[in-house]
Amino acid sequence: MLPSSYDRQDCSLARALEIVGERWTLLVLRDAFYGVRRFNDFLAHLDIPRTVLSNRLRALVESGVMVKVPDPSHSARWLYELTGEGMALWPALYALRSWGERQSGRRPRVFTHDACGTPLEPTARCETCGVQPAPNRVFVAPLAEPKPGARTDPVALGLRRKHRLLDFLPLDSDAA
Amino acid sequence: MLPSSYDRQDCSLARALEIVGERWTLLVLRDAFYGVRRFNDFLAHLDIPRTVLSNRLRALVESGVMVKVPDPSHSARWLYELTGEGMALWPALYALRSWGERQSGRRPRVFTHDACGTPLEPTARCETCGVQPAPNRVFVAPLAEPKPGARTDPVALGLRRKHRLLDFLPLDSDAA
DSSP states (O other): OOOSSOTTOOSHHHHHHHHHOSTTHHHHHHHHHHTBOBHHHHHHHHOOOHHHHHHHHHHHHHTTSEEEEEOTTSTTOEEEEEOHHHHTTHHHHHHHHHHHHHHHTOOOEEEEETTTOOBOOTTSOBTTTTBOOOGGGEEEEEOSOOOTTOOOSHHHHHTTSOEETTSOBSOGGGOO | OOOSSOTTOOSHHHHHHHHHOSTTHHHHHHHHHHTBOBHHHHHHHHOOOHHHHHHHHHHHHHTTSEEEEEOTTSTTOEEEEEOHHHHTTHHHHHHHHHHHHHHHTOOOEEEEETTTOOBOOTTSOBTTTTBOOOGGGEEEEEOSOOOTTOOOSHHHHHTTSOEETTSOBSOGGGOO
8 A cells, every 4th residue: 555645755856746647637627727616617528537527626625725616506516726826737737748748749729828829848938928828828729620529518518629628628518 | 447547648748758647757756856865865856656667767767857876875876866857847946836835825935046146937937037047956945834744854954045956956964
């Protein structure tokens, strides 16, 4: 058995991994940056067991990375939103994503700075403006046609058009 | 059971996590950036079962992130070194580490650019020089006294002085 924490590793990386290192957690956060907020939308897009998603969201709320607020359009349901601490993960998540793109040799999407349209550097910085735009100043757009058999859940469909990060996803019109 | 890959997630982040998302893998890579190359040194510093370390190193070699070369000073032993693809993980690893530092509120170490001595920004960039130094242009130095009960393995002792990333660690003189 591996220990469930890294408490004998006096290291900030170990601390980060205690919070976001569980399987699927960074993909839940990726979806939150895309603008996903409802449990059922995370569920349909990630395609993981309900209990896994539920555990991951609870842990993210407990550690202060996300916050749970009542869903104004569905009583007794919740929306899950990134906190300031969660938003601060953006450069790390984007850098890891950039490395994955390099490994896969595929570039399914491009992320651009809203102010100038420049694609972000691998560190999430805009070379043109010399700044690292906050996620709500970043557009994501597909670069490639969907692969045969690609997902058709509402979030996946919503991501087939240019979209500002953190803007609510999916829209009602994204339902398949 | 969770699937062992994220193959229905058409996403570069999922690809990255397939390679480096297993428990302990990013801490093995952290140690490789510190300059650790021998199996027994990783083992003593990470304090994980031999089979786990062995599996992680094998997977990293298979995916081209590390390479295994004969140890010139011990016949029948190997050194594990980062490849170019492994080095390319530096900004992601450093950004995640910076976020962990923010979460823990502790700053056990500082990373500085060798050319100017400036502490790196959270994205591993040097503000003074306007560049992102390669890891072999970065020094790591402790900022705090070791906590009571802190590790005393040779790698931990080696990290108690200023050290250039990727330079061989530990030195013979670091043995406890």
